[in-house]
Amino acid sequence: MxxxxxxxxxxxxxxxxWVGRAELASAVSNAxxxxxxxxxxxxxxxALRAEIARCRAMTDKPFGVNLTILPTTSPPPYKDYLDxxxxxxxxxxxxxxxxxxxxxxxxxxxxxVIVHKCTAVRHAVSAERAGVDAxxxxxxxxxxxxxxxxxxxxxxxxxxxxxxxxxxxxxxxxCATQEAPIxxxxxxAMVDASxxxxxxxxxxxxxxxxxxxxxxxxxxxxxxRRPGGAEFEDVRPLVSGARGKAALTSGKIDDxxxxxxxxxxxxxxxxxxxxxxxxxxxxxxKAIDIGxxxxxx
Numbered sequence: 122m123x124x125x126x127x128x129x130x131x132x133x134x135x136x137x138x139w140v141g142r143a144e145l146a147s148a149v150s151n152a153x154x155x156x157x158x159x160x161x162x163x164x165x166x167x168a169l170r171a172e173i174a175r176c177r178a179m180t181d182k183p184f185g186v187n188l189t190i191l192p193t194t195s196p197p198p199y200k201d202y203l204d205x206x207x208x209x210x211x212x213x214x215x216x217x218x219x220x221x222x223x224x225x226x227x228x229x230x231x232x233x234v235i236v237h238k239c240t241a242v243r244h245a246v247s248a249e250r251a252g253v254d255a256x257x258x259x260x261x262x263x264x265x266x267x268x269x270x271x272x273x274x275x276x277x278x279x280x281x282x283x284x285x286x287x288x289x290x291x292x293x294x295x296c297a298t299q300e301a302p303i304x305x306x307x308x309x310a311m312v313d314a315s316x317x318x319x320x321x322x323x324x325x326x327x328x329x330x331x332x333x334x335x336x337x338x339x340x341x342x343x344x345x346r347r348p349g350g351a352e353f354e355d356v357r358p359l360v361s362g363a364r365g366k367a368a369l370t371s372g373k374i375d376d377x378x379x380x381x382x383x384x385x386x387x388x389x390x391x392x393x394x395x396x397x398x399x400x401x402x403x404x405x406x407k408a409i410d411i412g413x414x415x416x417x418x
Contacts, residue, residue, distance in 0.1 A: 134295050136157040138380070140301060141157050141162055143176035146184045154394075158184065161197060169202055169206065183213065187215040200224070259274070319385070322341045322378075331381070332380050365379070
């Protein structure tokens with residue numbers, strides 16, 4: 122992964138809505154990982170071009186752009202966002218959601234690398250056949266949309282490496298860093314939370330999402346479980362992207378959805394991205410050395 126992406130450490134910052142902006146992506150890249158700008162955080166493709174330029178002014182290291190392709194009644198102009206990234210010289214495109222098949226030729230023709238994020242082995246195999254360069258797997262404990270299979274993964278870097286993975290794709294942990302462009306109250310809530318402080322919402326709609334347990338997500342679950350069932354329209358006012366974005370900005374934790382994973386149970390501080398990545402690499406090397414010594418002994 123380090124050779125493929127031209128980075129120092131096989132650590133990719135997940136493409137997170139509202140959070141994947143220049144401040145965070147540049148800090149991750151400067152620290153030796155791969156920062157990711159989230160295309161759909163920007164209101165239009167021209168805004169994405171401007172955000173890429175802003176990020177480039179903050180780092181001379183590689184960074185990528187996330188394009189999440191989800192089922193929606195009014196799809197955004199995915200192709201225009203992709204063109205904005207590629208025309209701006211972005212080499213690494215992280216895709217997620219639906220298959221990126223329709224965009225692969227365009228990315229390859231521009232000399233790009235495709236890292237596709239998915240939640241099941243069968244989806245990974247399909248994406249490999251379609252021509253992506255790398256796969257990242259979201260386990261059931263992940264934030265965002267962990268799929269419908271309820272299959273867990275691993276959140277321990279060294280263990281993943283020992284089992285054959287070549288890197289990690291990390292989202293929630295990067296939210297609790299000094300550079301993450303969200304309110305300190307949200308970061309502290311992640312420090313205070315345990316692995317039991319998440320809710321799974323949208324299950325009746327076959328679009329499961331893992332979020333921080335707060336007033337809004339508790340209310341969504343109450344509505345979803347009421348006698349007679351519920352429609353998405355019943356919860357739409359609670360779960361709008363604008364409401365979630367406002368909560369991240371204001372720090373009013375119970376005012377909107379905060380996407381977060383079970384890894385919060387392992388978050389104990391709010392370091393800089395440099396401090397965090399240095400610590401992960403140091404701890405990983407130590408764990409591998411201990412494991413190898415025990416095995417050889």
